[in-house]
Amino acid sequence: MSDYIAPVKEISFVLNELAGLSQVCELPRFEDSSEDVVDAVLEEAGKFASGVLAPLNSVGDNEGAKCVDNAVQETAGFAEAYQQFVEGGWVALPCNPEFGGMGLPESVGMATMEMWNAANISFGLCPMLGQGAIGAIESHASDALKAIYLEKMVSGEWTGTMNLTEPQAGSDLAVVRSKAIPEGDHYLISGTKIFITWGDHQMTDNVVHLVLARTPDAPEGVKGISLFVVPKFLVNDDGSLGERNDAYAVSVEHKLGIHASPTCVMSFGDNGGAVGYLVGEENKGLAYMFTMMNHARLNVGAQGVAMSDRAYQHAVAYANDRVQGKAAGDKEKGTIIRHPDIRRMLMVMRSMTEASRAVCYVASSSFDMAHHGTDEEQRRLANARGELLTPIAKGWSTEISQEITSLGVQIHGGMGFVEETGAAQYLRDARITTIYEGTTGIQANDLIGRKLIRDQGQEFNRLIDEIRATQAEVAALGDEMATIASSLAQGADSLQQVANWVIEHHMDNPQLPGAVAVNFMMAAGTVIGGWLLAKGAVIATAKLAEDESFYSAKIITARFYAEQIMPRADAHVKMAESGSAMTMALADDQF
Amino acid sequence: MSDYIAPVKEISFVLNELAGLSQVCELPRFEDSSEDVVDAVLEEAGKFASGVLAPLNSVGDNEGAKCVDNAVQETAGFAEAYQQFVEGGWVALPCNPEFGGMGLPESVGMATMEMWNAANISFGLCPMLGQGAIGAIESHASDALKAIYLEKMVSGEWTGTMNLTEPQAGSDLAVVRSKAIPEGDHYLISGTKIFITWGDHQMTDNVVHLVLARTPDAPEGVKGISLFVVPKFLVNDDGSLGERNDAYAVSVEHKLGIHASPTCVMSFGDNGGAVGYLVGEENKGLAYMFTMMNHARLNVGAQGVAMSDRAYQHAVAYANDRVQGKAAGDKEKGTIIRHPDIRRMLMVMRSMTEASRAVCYVASSSFDMAHHGTDEEQRRLANARGELLTPIAKGWSTEISQEITSLGVQIHGGMGFVEETGAAQYLRDARITTIYEGTTGIQANDLIGRKLIRDQGQEFNRLIDEIRATQAEVAALGDEMATIASSLAQGADSLQQVANWVIEHHMDNPQLPGAVAVNFMMAAGTVIGGWLLAKGAVIATAKLAEDESFYSAKIITARFYAEQIMPRADAHVKMAESGSAMTMALADDQF
Known part of the structure; x- marks a missing residue:
């Protein structure tokens, strides 16, 4: 099995030459960032991805996450890797310094996200969903909630989840049925959520769920959905953990891929109601979620790039190793990379991977400029560009990753169909990316x-x-x-x-x-x-x-x-x- | 999970209106065939595929075949289904009446092959490989070998396998290393073969292996390869089974798909040599295999059609059942088949499936005409047409089946990624079709x-x-x-x-x-x-x-x-x- 090597030089080229990182680094928000700082960060991230995350990718696929007695046990080794991830400050990298973040540009965060996902997409999903939860709280929650949750989520001490989907409410969130009954300073949440990524695990002391639900008199449809923070363990005033909340993972899905990422059925309120805290105002939950949407979608686009790149690297390694037949025009037998059709497939993989990386990073840096630019017109234009590119970055990058990971299998011939080879895992893992966070x-x-x-x-x-x-x-x-x-x-x-x-x-x-x-x-x-x-x-x-x-x-x-x-x-x-x-x-x- | 319904009317349309079945049925060889006979056969085949084979598809995927102590145990239920398959005369359908076959056209055989594979591709592979073995013996073996083996293989009492690939010899058979040492009226075969489909099982008393190997003084390369019949159990002069031959399945591959089809590593001669009988002349083995090639490749093309059709049927059933959102232009919420993009995907699946079916059947009927036509020029032209269409039928039909089965997953949204839904199995199963019997x-x-x-x-x-x-x-x-x-x-x-x-x-x-x-x-x-x-x-x-x-x-x-x-x-x-x-x-x- 080939190792993953983060393409640091290529990523740096795209960030600096195509995505305008130097202009981004000139903005006041990013005054501590520079090309050199970013290059050093990318180097270290690459080492972490290759050295710590990639070796767990295959074992995670083979063993998967399990749910026993309403508790998810992640794959062996993941908890230690996550601890190192937190210690390395990788969760905090693109986060707001006000809450302990390192404050690097989002586009640099995307570059690291590509690496985590290329090395181990199941692992990468945990911080990726956590970013969404952090963003929702930072943008819309009260200062009191921020004070309790944000620093621990930014550091990675606690992870975060996004609880949107219900069995009848997939792409159509208007029909969300989960309930939130007011009780004192909080609400009692009940209902079933499905497809909850990393909905439970034993890697951290607490998991912070962001949950969409309806208050008793809420209007029907999308205008009656509110957003709540529902921690796995309640948090005492002194920040210590209190009682176990009434929010449990009751099962995990048996999926085509991303086996080590527990996709949970979450049950809220089976024993009277889960304590939840309203984020912002009632009935604005869907709007709050939408502010997270571009970010989440771009990250899934980066997952497409990640799967494509990993499949490409794996295929190149095999093509350079496997001897079979004599290529037309060659005098001696050689490795299959000499065969024109193998090379054609590698070039299709390579060129589309690079193209999709560029689209994703340019979209992401548009938002760096849109959110932190100093000139209003510049911000407006950058935002429009980011908004235009986001569905393309997500939709196109993930669609082509289906083709690219499938070509990766093809280059391996019969060995590609044998799971031990590893090529098939990328195809299986990539298959979710055109579906979640909004289908193609x-x-x-x-x-x-x-x-x-x-x-x-x-x-x-x-x-x-x-x-x-x-x-x-x-x-x-x-x-x-x-x-x-x-x-x-x-x-x-x-x-x-x-x-x-x-x-x-x-x-x-x-x-x-x-x-x-x-x-x-x-x-x-x-x-x-x-x-x-x-x-x-x-x-x-x-x-x-x-x-x-x-x-x-x-x-x-x-x-x-x-x-x-x-x-x-x-x-x-x-x-x-x-x-x-x-x-x-x-x-x-x-x- | 949707049931498989064989598209008998569509298949009949393609055979009769596009593939010229009526001209084929006028040939002397097919004098007992007619449109009515064929339609009745297709109806019965469709019932068998839906009623007996389709229900075993998911269980076969979940449980797979196992190899324990050099013996393969197929999935529970397969042996009973195979017995019914034999009793129904389905193995014999396209075979030569001289050896007990029903003598129907190959193109009708392909139509049934599509059904077996759509219902259960893992099952379908067993008779499909058997046809190859029957063809090799019928075309090239001595009358003595034919007398011993053919009737029992045509009836299905014994199954057949094709042993070509070795670890170093995949697409390049010139480097086959297995040995055949002459000993009296037979040879002693030794060597390791990989990727041997249905290389062992407990469904029948005997398995007849067709094996490529080299005699001691054979020239290097493709001109030194001979073909041998190596039965699992030796056959006594009275036709009863004798000693266990020195030919064993030592393991099965852990694959992306076709889990119920045991893909065996076969070891010949670990205990002194497996008794093998030369087919035809020494050193002509590869040429003999090539005469089987068109047939095998067309059948894999039909597998592509089969996977596409099954995925299409499954997706239509889901799209007609799943309620989600209100489609543009509709007044009320309805099932997702109302959504234009769902419908676009279904039409892509449907139209390409029908097109690939037509290409495969027309290619197959060209060979009916080429092999049994009464006019030499007609035979020559039909053969040229079949030869031209074969790589397209195989290569194109299987390539598009990757896209079609992937669209099948996409139409299911998040449920498509959950294995219980069944859509993902078609994608996994189809993935081998662009690889085996010659890559794209x-x-x-x-x-x-x-x-x-x-x-x-x-x-x-x-x-x-x-x-x-x-x-x-x-x-x-x-x-x-x-x-x-x-x-x-x-x-x-x-x-x-x-x-x-x-x-x-x-x-x-x-x-x-x-x-x-x-x-x-x-x-x-x-x-x-x-x-x-x-x-x-x-x-x-x-x-x-x-x-x-x-x-x-x-x-x-x-x-x-x-x-x-x-x-x-x-x-x-x-x-x-x-x-x-x-x-x-x-x-x-x-x-």
Whole structure:
């Protein structure tokens, strides 16, 4: 089994050259950050991911988490790794210094998140969900609640969970039924939540659940949902732990992947009611959750990148090791990396992984600028860009990770189908990423509705203009870059064409946006990914002499993507422009 | 969990209207076959698949096959099902009447093979591999060997296996090392074989292994490989079973899918040598295996169709059952089949499944005609067509089954990731189909080298001409079919263009054919699938009044495919035409 090596140089390149980390580090909030500090952090994170988390990945898959007597036992070794993770300050890295955080940019946090997930996605989910819970409390809870919970969550002493889904309420949270009955300074929470990631474990003394529920007179639908903090153990005034709260994991799911991440059925209030504390105001719970949404979705996008990169590294190692047959044009038998089709698959994996990493990091750094920029217009534009890129970063990066992890299996041949090889685990683990935190369909609807149609394509067109500016730069570099330039010109044109078509036709019938959304999103992801690789190729051309091996690979990878990935964009555009008629034409009973 | 319902009407439509079953049934060999007989057979096969095999699919996945003390114990229930399978005459269905077979066309055999595999792919693999062993003996063994083995294998009383792969010899059989030492009227076989499907079990009294090995003075490479019959139990002159042969399953693989199909490591000759009988002549073993290859590959293509169809049926059932949210344009909440993106995914699944079924059945019936036709030129042309379509049927059908089974998971949302739902099993099971019996890369190399370049595109162009003829028929049907007509015109043009480009450029550099082969094959599969759906739409238009629901669905499905699947062909053509330069540009150590 191959080891995971964090691609620190590549990550640093994307952060600095494409995601504008130096501008972010100039903002007052990040005055302690700098390229050097960040590089040192990435190096250390890479070592931790490789040395501590990666070795637990396979054992976690084999043994999984278990639930016995309403308590989850995580895989052996995870508790010790988590303790080291806390001691390393990794939970605190992107958090607010006011509550003990290190205050590094979110985009740097995303880079570490990619590493934790590539090394061990089941482990990575625990701090990832914790970030969501921290964010919800920090943004919306009272100072009293913040004082009790935040420092311990930021340090990692306690973990956090997000309790949204119920059996009847998945993508549609309007039908959440869990109840919250007021009682003194708190509420009594009851109900069943499903798909609760790391809903219980023995790694920390306490687990802080963020729970959506309805108060007795709440209106129906999404406007009657409130958000509560429900700790596993109540917290005394002096900060010590009190009674066990009435909130239990009653089972864990038997899943296709992420076996070591306990996906819990949580039961609240079986013995009278779990004590919960209202976050912010009643009935605003869903809005509060939505403020966490971009962050959570971008992190899932980074998980897609992580799975793709891990699968790529594993496949490269195998292709460099396995001897089979003589490749066309070679005189002697060699390893299978000499075979053109193996190499084609590796290049597809490599180029799409790099493209999706760039899309995710650029989206994340947009929010660094949007949240902490010093100029209002700059913040507004950065926010619009981050909002536009988020569903693409999540939806596209995770969709292509299905293909990339599957190619990873394919490169291993028959051995890829044997679990001991390890390649199949990435395919199984990656499979959840297009589903949780909003399915691909939901991302695509968000993109086409809230991000394209709502502002009539304004931000989208601003992006297209930037693609065209890059195209002009690339074209000026001459013949070697010709296929990149032509693919970008074509990509920008067809993306603008389909965007205009959608804006013009979305009122034709109510099914149209939903029917074309995923193809629109896949086209956008393909072109934007190609644009960012092209920007990277321009920079690499200028820096070629500094490190020929690294920068020439950036150029070749961008060219491969232009020639062999960009044609997909046109196909998706044509599919989208065929509209909704044939999608909707069969009667329900003709399927 | 949904039940499997064999799509008998659809299968009958493809056999009769697209695969020319009536012409096949007119051949002397098939004089007892007719459309009515075949329909009755399909009905019965469908009942058997649904009633006996499908209920064992999930239990087989959960429990798997085990190997203890060099003996494989299959999943509980499989032995009884296999006994019923034998009693139903299902093994014998496509076999030669001379040895007790029912003598139905291979294409009808493929239809039943689709059903067995859709219901329970792990079970289906046992008769599928057995067919290969029967074919090898029937085509190449002496009358004496045939007399001993064939009737019992055709009846299903004994099963058969194919022992090719060794740890160092996967796609490259030139390096097979197993030995065969002559001893009297037989040979003593020794060596280790891996990935041996159904290499052992307790369902029958005997298992007949077909084994590739080298005699002492055999030349190196593929020209020194011989084929042997190695029974698990020796057979006495009176046909009764004798001693246990020195051929044992020593372990089974722990795999991503097909858990109930024991994938064995076989050890021959640990106790002095397994008694083996030479098939045909020494050193011709690989050639003998190759005569089985088309058949085996087509059957794996049918497995792709089977997995796709099962995943589709499962997803339709869930989409018709799960209530979540209100679809755009609907007044009330309904099941998720009302959501445009769910419907888009179902239509992608449905249309590609139908297209791949048509490709596989047409390929199979070409061989019915090639092997049993009465006119030499007709046989030659049918054989060329079958040869051309085989790598596409295998490679393309199984590649798209990865996407289709993954969409099946996606439609289930979070439940799709939970194993109890069953959707994930199809994804796991399907994953092997692009690997065994020659990977997708090997299929594509076969297509581009032996089927396109070798005859300079002659048969390929004959196919393009037929596509253009269908295009003209479709165009004459008017506006409703306009997108089908235009997609076929475009598809035929770009397919011919890329074929000509390959023929012209394949000598440019030795890596080129291998680098572009998979994209060429995917383009060809996409267009040929669209062509067959278009032929179906023409027929459906004429028959619409006979069964409006069925035939209108055929037309809508063909139109959806034309609009939303056919654009992929152009993309693959562009990828192929970008050549090999960027695929080969990175140095091995730059990956």
